Amino acid sequence: MDRAVEPVAEPVGEPVAEPVGEPGERPRIVVTGATGAVGRHVARLLAPVARTRLVVRDPARAADLRLPGEVAVADYRDAPALERAMAGADAVFVVTADPMRPADDENILAAARSAGARHAVRLSWLAVADPGADDLIARWNRNGERLLHASGLSWTVLRMRTPMSNALSWAPSVRAEGVVRALxxxxxxxxxxxRDVAAVAVRALTEPGHAGRTYALTGPEPLSARDQTRVLSRVLNRPLRFEELTAEQALRRWRARLPEPVAQALLEAARRRGAGEAAAVAHTVAEVTGEPATPFETWAKEHAEHF
Ligand SMILES: NC(=O)c1ccc[n+]([C@@H]2O[C@H](COP(=O)([O-])OP(=O)(O)OC[C@H]3O[C@@H](n4cnc5c(N)ncnc54)[C@H](OP(=O)(O)O)[C@@H]3O)[C@@H](O)[C@H]2O)c1
Incomplete structure (x- = not known):
């Protein structure tokens, strides 16, 4: 049986306020990373309940994704643009993506604080809870959580396990050759x-009761890439083959789009996954949202057109 990871209430960074807007008004919520795997769903789910402002680098991407809400163009390196984006914010969803740039978290939090925001919810990585995880990405996420705790805002941390959407990287070889290749x-x-992570984020951004909490967010069952290939084959109703990559082949692929230290961190994370360290199931999605976590088969059916 898999060990459950319980939501953790961190002993540091006591909540200073709950996420609420002015009485009678929908809260103003700023969503960073609004074009990302989780941020796009946060934007969509928040639209009916909040006044959203979506921080994007490229407004055309927000338009392609048909994201609802006001768009603010800002790069995380551009402090004045971030400050404009945060104007009037009650709460902020924080997504950073570059482990070589810890200043991105600092810039977002500084802009949120100076705009008078009261609550921030940061997307993080569940591997940070593993004391054996000492790769660059784990260290950067731990630092991001520490910056959040020290920000003076009330906070919630969402530690996510691998998003199912990572399987979309297999789509080109599935379409062209009927093959999934992975390490x-x-x-x-x-x-x-x-979408389940986004549903938890929306609760944490709009409801009381989540300040000072660190949530472990996983799906309902541990699956290998071979298991996922079998599920995809069933859903697509055509045979698929799985091909194991060597560590050198996987590194070559990562090096083609990422700096060397990030590629090495991904290799180290794959090694830990091989030792079973990413298999534990947490029940936090159901506890926070009241809905069971979505199985991979459901995700695959709803994204079948990509494959
Ligand atoms: N991906 C995983 O396997 C995984 C697993 C567990 C946890 N996590 C954690 O989830 C978090 C997000 O990582 P991710 O790589 O998965 O994110 P992602 O879905 O690729 O989203 C990143 C978002 O940040 C935006 N962004 C990146 N750099 C920016 C900049 N300089 N200025 C403005 N916007 C910028 C991107 O905008 P553009 O559309 O313009 O690029 C995108 O909207 C990280 O803390 C990561 O450790 C990821």
Whole structure:
């Protein structure tokens, strides 16, 4: 049986306020990373209940994704643009993506604080809870959580396991050759639907009761890449083959789009997955949203057109 990861209430960074707007008004919520795997769903789910402002680098991407809400163009390196984007914010969803740039979290939090925002919800990585995880990405996420705790805002941390949407990187070879290629094909991971992570984020951004909480967010079952290939094959109703990559082949692929230290961190994370360290299932999605976590088969059916 898999060890459950319970939501953790961190002993540091006591909440200073709950996320609420002015009485009678929908809260103003700023969503950073609004074009990302989780942020796009946060934007969509928040639209009916909040006045949203979506921070994007490229407004055309927000338009392609048909994201609802006001758009503010800002790069995380551009402090004045971030300050304009945060004007009037009650709460902020924080997504950063570059482990080589810890200043991105600092810039977002500084802009949120100076705009008078009261609550921030940061997307993080569940591996940070593993004391054996000492790769660049784990260290950067731990630092991001520390910055959040020290920000003076009330906070919630969402530690996500691998999002199911990572399987979209297999779509080109599935379409062209009927093949999934990955490193560590038998390593099981409790991958999570990014829409479930977004649903938890929306609760944490709009409801009381989540300040000072750190949530472990996984899907309902641990699956290997080989298991996911079988599920995809069933859903697509055509045979698919799984091909194991060597560590050198996987590194070559990561190096083509990422700096060397990030590629090495991904290799180290794959090694830990191989040792079973990403297989534990948490029940936090259901506890926070009241809805069970989405199985991979459901995610695959709803994204079948990509494959
Ligand atoms: N991906 C995973 O496997 C995984 C697993 C567990 C946890 N996490 C954690 O989830 C968090 C997000 O990571 P991710 O790589 O998965 O994110 P992602 O879905 O790729 O989203 C990143 C978002 O940030 C935006 N962004 C990146 N750099 C920016 C900049 N300089 N200025 C403005 N916007 C910028 C991107 O905008 P553009 O559309 O313009 O690029 C995108 O909207 C990280 O803390 C990561 O450790 C990821």
């Amino acid at each position: 560590g094909g038998t390593a099981r991971t409790a991958c999570v639907d990014p």
